[in-house]
Amino acid sequence: ASPTMKMKILAAIALLAMPVAALAEDAAGKLPAKDQYITSEGCKGCHIKEHTGWLRTFHSTAIQNPKYVPSAVKGDFTQPGLGFTLQEVDLTIGSHWTQRYMKKIDDDYYILPKSWSISSQRWENYNVWSWQKQPYSKYCIGCHVVRFDPADKSYVEHTIGCEACHGPGKGHADTGGNGRIVNPAKLGSVEMESICASCHVRGKDPSGQYSFPIGFTPGKNLADYYIPDKLKPGEGISDGIIRIFREWWGKAGDEEAMCSV
Structure with missing residues (x-):
């Protein structure tokens, strides 16, 4: 594995090694309002290159x-x-x-x-x-969607859209790009890896009812929303990279959609 990949692996392992006791009592928290999302089509107007890159990924056809x-x-x-x-x-x-x-x-x-x-x-x-x-x-x-709300099973986009990794974009779009939005490349290592690990590491939400984190949005610490499964026999591979960590490298299908950007 390359030095960059090794760093990613170490960051992912550190993220998942956080004690379960650190889970917040109100881990589910509150989701951003639905009207704060504009969907991937809404991002396209100003980010045509990035949108085109996203269309080449398997996220867009999930x-x-x-x-x-x-x-x-x-x-x-x-x-x-x-x-x-x-x-x-x-x-x-x-x-x-x-x-x-x-x-x-x-x-x-x-x-x-x-x-x-x-x-x-x-x-x-x-x-x-x-x-x-x-x-x-x-x-x-x-x-597989953006902003799932278990209360009514609603979502704002039925695919792995831009806002799944960048968070709600309305404030950013309404200010001509000056408003705040999550840029994974500018996050700390834990928050950055949390975005990909939230779906590419198997586990349960703290209630044990869902096989994915509830209430997690980009920029947050996944450890407050998710309890990863323990590795099972056969989930390691010969080159030393743990298979379930490896899922997010290359699986998206486009270099522009990696966890490090």
């Missing part, structure tokens, strides 16, 4: 609706024995290594029990026996 974007579907639904049809798919998750498929049941979404391996071009079992017990709003949504 969640897609195949009814509006048929080309989003990577899986081969002509193969027999799948157990569900393309018509049952309401949303796709992922577009890089693996793609999963969600179906809406009542007022929530559930990931169907087969995922498509893009690299090997084959179907693989996924939570076959438990998928109906794992609602999207508890296990996934917080890392």
Whole structure:
């Protein structure tokens, strides 16, 4: 690993080594108001280059609706024995290594029990026996949208948009770029790594109900909002980089979307 990557690993390990006792009692805190967000499209007017770079990342295609974007579907639904049809798919998750498929049941979404391996071009079992017990709003949504509010399951953008890493942008945009906004490159190491680790390190919120931090926004310390899982056998790899830390390097698909910028 390069010296830069080693520094990132050390920062991530330091972040996750913080004692659970340091968790704030009111960790969930208050989310910024919905009207303080302008979505990625709102950022585009002044940041066309950055927006174009974001469109090249897999963050921009994290969640897609195949009814509006048929080309989003990577899986081969002509193969027999799948157990569900393309018509049952309401949303796709992922577009890089693996793609999963969600179906809406009542007022929530559930990931169907087969995922498509893009690299090997084959179907693989996924939570076959438990998928109906794992609602999207508890296990996934917080890392696939901007500003998830568990109180009403609302969000401001249904993809990993600009404000997922920079925080609400209205004040910044309304002042012609003079208003405050989070620039990860100017944060301290803990706050900077917290942004990526909030979704690229597995764990639970302090209540244990959600598989992602509740109330965390860029610029904050993740240790106040999240309890990381302990490493399990097989989660280390031969070059010494812990696999779940490594997820954020290269997974986004564009050098402009790394945790260090």
